Amino acid sequence: MHLLHLEDNPADHELVRRCLVRAEFEVRLTLVETMADFESALRQGEADAVLADYHLAGFCGMQAWDWLQQQGLELPFLIVSGAIGEATVADALLRGVSDYVDKNRLARLPTALQRALELHASRRTQAQAQAELAESRRRLVDLTEHLQLGLERERADIAREIHDDIGGALAALKLDLAWLGRHLPQPEAQAHVRAALEMAEHALLASQRLMRNLRPAVLDQGLEPALQWLVRTFAERTGLALRLEGGLRLPVEPQLAMVVYRTAQEALTNVLKHAQARSVRLELSDLEGVLTLEVSDDGCGASAADLAKLQSFGLLGLRERAQGAGGWLDVATAPGQGMTLILSLPLNGTKAADWE
The missing domain is CATH 3.30.565.10 (Histidine kinase-like ATPase, C-terminal domain)
Incomplete structure (x- = not known):
């Protein structure tokens, strides 16, 4: 695990290192003293978390936090500093800082760091799950659109087939039946022809209704x-x-x-x-x-x-x-x-x- 330690006092840096070693943390703790070094270190390689003093020479540790936010970098960020006041701590936590550890109580640092790392991992897992869910949703919408497109095309094809094949055949059947009605003298045959014409007309109207429902012209x-x-x-x-x-x-x-x-x-x-x-x-x-x-x-x-x-x-x-x-x-x-x-x-x- 790689930690960046933003600290301008080498003695305090050594105390933090020893505290983590005693807690059996396998870490590589990199000391950076200026804002420029901090930015350069993050640009050159990844870090798993940041420990930052609050009062530094010429700037404040919260400026490092603000820079992380501007860069869109999500890292556990712990303030490890001398007493800074409850109002200052509350403001830092409200702005998203993971935790605050008083330098006079460094024994609390391993627990706070472990908790911040676990919370960060949980958030990353949740964000990944949400991204996967969003992607799955997008694919589902695309699939639904594709299926609807295919369904409308099939409806249009079926409507054309009904019009060209069934509709044409029924129209021809009506013409033939009408011809038979004009040339068959028997009353019984005439009755059958009229019944057949009514059935053909009913079937033709039904086919037209199906066509309109499938693809309304x-x-x-x-x-x-x-x-x-x-x-x-x-x-x-x-x-x-x-x-x-x-x-x-x-x-x-x-x-x-x-x-x-x-x-x-x-x-x-x-x-x-x-x-x-x-x-x-x-x-x-x-x-x-x-x-x-x-x-x-x-x-x-x-x-x-x-x-x-x-x-x-x-x-x-x-x-x-x-x-x-x-x-x-x-x-x-x-x-x-x-x-x-x-x-x-x-x-x-x-x-x-x-x-x-």
């Missing part, structure tokens, strides 16, 4: 028209009272539009499944450089415990989608007071993702 007209279409069709299908308020002043990039649309779609699905609501209000805005979607219902709401349940993976997915686009998702709810979901996406500096 209305999004090509803009986010507002897409949300208006979603609100109208959802209200027709479920009987809920829905209204869309607010509006946008500027066009929205396709990737952000898709995030907002999918969030609204998922939020409405959650309302239908869990909220027991009668009405839902959606509000859209792009004020102050933030694209915001707010979805509020008058349903049963949820407690904190309810949100923490595994069934709330839908909300977790929405949060991951928002974070992947550089934004965030907030949920405000209470039992019996409905739920409000707020999606916020910065319009500048957003992470790009090609959802097309």
